[in-house]
Amino acid sequence: MKYYHNNIKFLPYIHQPKYIVFTDFDETYLAHQNQECHQKDQNELEEYLLNHTYEKQIILGWVTGSSLTSVFSKINKYGLKVLPHFIASSLGTELTYFNEKQYGEKDKQWENNLKETGFSEKFVNNLVNILKSDDIHLIPQPQIEDSCFLKNYYYHQRNKELDSQALLQIKNIANKAGIAVNISQCNPLCGDPENCYDVDFTPAGTGKKDIVNFILKQTNINYQNSIAFGESGNDIEMLQAVEHGYLVGNATSEAKKLHSRIEENEYTKGILSVLKTLIK
Numbered sequence: 346m347k348y349y350h351n352n353i354k355f356l357p358y359i360h361q362p363k364y365i366v367f368t369d370f371d372e373t374y375l376a377h378q379n380q381e382c383h384q385k386d387q388n389e390l391e392e393y394l395l396n397h398t399y400e401k402q403i404i405l406g407w408v409t410g411s412s413l414t415s416v417f418s419k420i421n422k423y424g425l426k427v428l429p430h431f432i433a434s435s436l437g438t439e440l441t442y443f444n445e446k447q448y449g450e451k452d453k454q455w456e457n458n459l460k461e462t463g464f465s466e467k468f469v470n471n472l473v474n475i476l477k478s479d480d481i482h483l484i485p486q487p488q489i490e491d492s493c494f495l496k497n498y499y500y501h502q503r504n505k506e507l508d509s510q511a512l513l514q515i516k517n518i519a520n521k522a523g524i525a526v527n528i529s530q531c532n533p534l535c536g537d538p539e540n541c542y543d544v545d546f547t548p549a550g551t552g553k554k555d556i557v558n559f560i561l562k563q564t565n566i567n568y569q570n571s572i573a574f575g576e577s578g579n580d581i582e583m584l585q586a587v588e589h590g591y592l593v594g595n596a597t598s599e600a601k602k603l604h605s606r607i608e609e610n611e612y613t614k615g616i617l618s619v620l621k622t623l624i625k
Contacts (some may be wrong), residue, residue, distance in 0.1 A: 365404035369575040370409035376612045386614040391427040406431040437556040438494035462548035469496045498544040529578035553583035
């Protein structure tokens with residue numbers, strides 16, 4: 346599939362990168378409110394990236410639960426002008442490169458790793474039916490495009506005690522089945538319903554944390570020079586997998602309870618502030 350945007354700019358190919366920056370996309374890099382101040386901050390970060398990624402040997406990646414189709418739809422809708430070096434989409438189950446030498450190329454090794462897990466829709470459906478028999482109902486999320494390695498559901502909150510038991514049961518059954526599950530509070534700013542949890546099933550050994558570990562190994566970048574940004578509970582493992590992991594100022598209350606390193610500025614303003622401080 347070819348992803349296209351009229352005014353898109355590419356970051357330069359970095360042969361021997363020194364720094365790596367991972368950032369969540371929705372409500373971290375991209376402010377869905379799209380106010381004038383957010384657009385200004387977005388433009389300033391993009392200008393910094395265009396001017397300094399080659400000079401300071403930085404590679405940048407978006408690590409997102411959104412599909413690649415959804416990401417490019419938002420690029421067009423919100424007027425983003427710069428693509429990162431890579432996009433780890435669908436909760437890290439797809440890894441695609443975008444730079445001067447690679448446009449839309451999938452990482453074959455990562456893809457082969459996922460195929461070897463035996464993950465399938467049928468397998469996940471069986472787990473969902475078992476949970477239903479225990480009065481734990483998972484509602485399939487609308488899919489913009491089919492992903493072989495990501496199946497998304499909503500769990501609607503009932504009360505604190507029942508929810509705690511249900512979420513633990515979901516984690517236990519996934520663990521016994523040998524697949525990964527990511528559970529986090531929904532963020533209505535991203536278009537999610539209120540009073541719900543995202544429940545995302547993926548192959549074991551995938552997810553945002555695993556993307557970080559895979560790319561650090563592939564690029565041989567010093568761990569001390571790894572940086573990450575997020576805003577919700579499903580970003581915490583990614584932030585903890587790098588040396589410098591930050592929540593941006595608009596992070597959810599759930600995330601702020603789980604991670605103490607918080608940048609006071611929001612969205613891209615927070616990202617740029619940290620990058621200017623850490624990368625000399």
